[in-house]
Amino acid sequence: MFKNRSIILGIGIGIIIGALLLQVMSVRASAPGQAKLAMEEMDPQKLKDETSKYYQVFDKSAKMYTQAELDAVVQQKLKDEAERIAAAKPKDQPKTTAPEGSPKIILYVQPNLDATAVSDLLMKSGIITDRKAFVTELEKQGGNTKLQIGFHSFEGVMDMSKIVTNLITAQ
Incomplete structure (x- = not known):
């Protein structure tokens, strides 16, 4: 057929x-599902204990901060603590300050950072003041592809050639 x-x-x-x-x-x-019945029979504390195994559980009344709010609260606490220490310090004692040396700055260069990103890091940390001068010195020494990943230490006032040499040599 x-x-x-x-x-x-x-x-x-x-x-x-x-x-x-x-x-x-x-x-x-x-x-009727067994899980559905088990959830209905649980009291709130037992339910919270069971769900905390797999999730973060917070009370509704707990205040949740954003990163900006947290930073503001930390800055306020630091300022209050500095004022408290300044008020507690006796005024007749001579002030002891750190020696007038240049601070030691440690910079971490992450993988896959190009010369402009590294120059931004150096600029933000106060090691260099001119990005273009750094980039031209880096090109002159051929270090665009030779930037070493890791921690680099900078101490005192350094000229561009020393900064570039520090970044392209392994620590």
């Missing part, structure tokens, strides 16, 4: 199996 009888037979069997699977799924979805 049909030339492609096996295709028609396969489609028919597939439809029958699909209908059976659909019936099994619909019967299972209407059955």
Whole structure:
């Protein structure tokens, strides 16, 4: 009768199996779930303990800070502490200050940073004052691809050639 009888037979069997699977799924979805009952029976503290295994659980009344708010609170606390220390320090004692040496600055160069990103880091940390001079010195010494990843120490006032040499040599 049909030339492609096996295709028609396969489609028919597939439809029958699909209908059976659909019936099994619909019967299972209407059955009362054990997890649903277990959650309804738990008191709030037990529920909080169970969920804290997998998630961070906070009370509604707990104040959540954004990073900017946290930074502002920390700065205020530091200022208050500095004022408290200044008030507690006796006034008749001579002030002891750090020696007038240049500070030691340690800079971390991350992987995949190009010369402009490194110059931005150096500019923000106060090691250099002119980005273009740094980039031209780096190109002159051929260090665009030779920047070493890791920590680099800068102490005192350094000229551009020493800064570039420090960045392209391994520590």
